[in-house]
Amino acid sequence: MKTMIKLVASLMMLHAVPMDAAAATNNFVKVDKTHFAKGGQRYYIAGANFWYGAYLGAASNVGNRARLLKELDTMKAAGINNVRVLAVSEKTDMPSAVRPATTAAPGRYDENLLAGLDFLVAELAKRDMTVVIYLNNFWQWSGGMTQYLNWFEGTKALDPNITKDYDDYMAKTARFYRNDKAQQEYRNVIRTIVERVNTVTGKRYADDPTVMSWQLANEPRPGNGKATAEEKAVYVKWIADTAAYIHSLDKNHLVSSGSEGLAGSAQDADLFVKAHQTKHIDYLTYHLWPKNWGWIDSKNVAATWEGAMEKSSHYLNVHIDYAKKLGKPIVLEEFGMDRDGASFDIKAGTTVRDRFYGEVFNVITTRAAKGDPIAGFNFWAWGGAGRAANPDYWWKEGNDLMGDPPQEEQGLYSVFDTDASTIALIRETAARLKGLERK
Template structure:
């Protein structure tokens, strides 16, 4: 293990045991469910194997989900869910989270632990709204249909975000939602791990608690209130918000200016934001993307410096070489993605040497997932791509040797 104390902030850097602490991470949102026993959809043997592989690559941080909402009948959802109704929990999934946290601690990993989601693949904001209003349907945005192997055309992203954002914009339901969310936070951070015996709020393997995955335009008052609630609960870990930093500096400041927020986050989605075209047979789109992500990282890091806080770029991904093969096939090459990741890592290494960025995390680790593998009894394959997106779009797999070498080289240079 490289350290055992809690991560702290000094200026614009993270520290552990008195030494600068940087992260080379992966998103591993499925870890909680993989940690459950087989009867509840888990696969502990595979989980341990993949964590050992990540350790061998030099990875030292995983960004994970510690909350999911729904009965399990909803589409596009993590299954089984942790919270099946307001205040009602599936203990077996909680034990899966216990197993995951113990496994991370044993290997010296830390975790950014996410407590909610703007998007529907874990339930998140929209499920809270549906619970409180009694809505039987949620206006889902276009999502991947496993039967037709295509994106549905019903719904719109804007309508879905507006529905989910009633979480903090609709005064008629906000009080009830706030009570359920804060109670859920309390249940998670005050849980005693059934394996380690540690209360989660006192587990040094947790780098930070994260309010939400990619909240869209979270109000400054909401961030301050929720982060303050976590702080007052007596957690020993850091707290962050989880925004993409997709928009303007005011949105960034709204999400990070609170005294209860310890470091800043950013995500960069080159294809989703219409910057990169994986079908482009020339190198023009890739080179434009490398320039765009470099400028983005420098800009967000500068904004973080203005706030006097560290910065972690905790999500970014790229499709496989769709100009050479099937976009969603795990057999398609990853040459452009490898070059893209290398560019991001080079910028991080430069900024890190100046004490201005604390790390990055790729989206997402898919490990041993294959298209031919049998789904479990819940129809889940534990792929890095969440259940509302096309399988193998952004997953980094154990078979992606060239990408793994890029990660390993960066870990050696950065840490």
């Protein structure tokens, strides 16, 4: 009898391991055809961009953990279930970049800021929120790719806020994809983050279901609008090779590119599709910026609104169609509009922004309700309790961090915790998407 009891106990133990493993695997966000799934059911993203989250999570210096907890609680109450966060920044002489930086020089990391990312991820887990972590930046506000070139080419890091020549910046920054030393260091950074053990939870990032996706970079692009066929080919290969490298380190998590869509693909639809065909890119991303692209005049909304919304609606819908063609989900992970009268003042109204958000959310929820592969949104960006400190609204080291990075005026696109009408729209849309998960 004792032998039989031991045998039964042993068999139960054998079955317990795979069941536990299956339960753990079930908690990761996965792709189920053209949708996300988590915990055995469909999962929609109702998210915010929160690039500075790891900064607030630091224990000292730039950190403000009390504010971070408040921000996460406020977002959670608004129905937000996902945040998109910068993993690392690179130290640079460029004036419009955030300070301090995570990486002082190749291989030299600020452990205080990395521990801030640890703290953020641990707190997100407590709130059943997930995170998209991007591992580089095409733009200068965090150092990014141009700083890698400064390190390994010896060329000056370009700050287009100073030169006022974004075309030149984009063309030159795309050399990053071809620089072998820069690529090796970039992979060192990827490995450092993906294989890092969280100092708060004790979990490897690669084993933590709080992470929804690794993202190659914020808004990578092949160059400017005149990118050559060769430059486009280099870009496509870089996406496939880098995504494959991340998957070689981490079999649990999704990988995305961080692309703007057509606007980040030299307006080349074939390039956008080709860049995301690789099996190592699990879902598509795109961004929508009517003001940045000259579609709307914030100081003359009445005369430019209709045309801007026609273009925006087409942009929103055509990318969902591209996703359907590729058989993958897509997330609108950036969109924004400034305050009434093009003001940066937190006291200015948000009538135009709310109207724009309403248009965007209507497309998302309508297409999602039809079963199309739109998997959610991340608005740009959560400003929360941050407040602009200077009369000219430009950020200086030591000021509050908020949704607008240092390359932009503070208050340009941030959604503050006092923007009640905008937050109500976000909460309502999050609830509508949540309702679709149960269908």
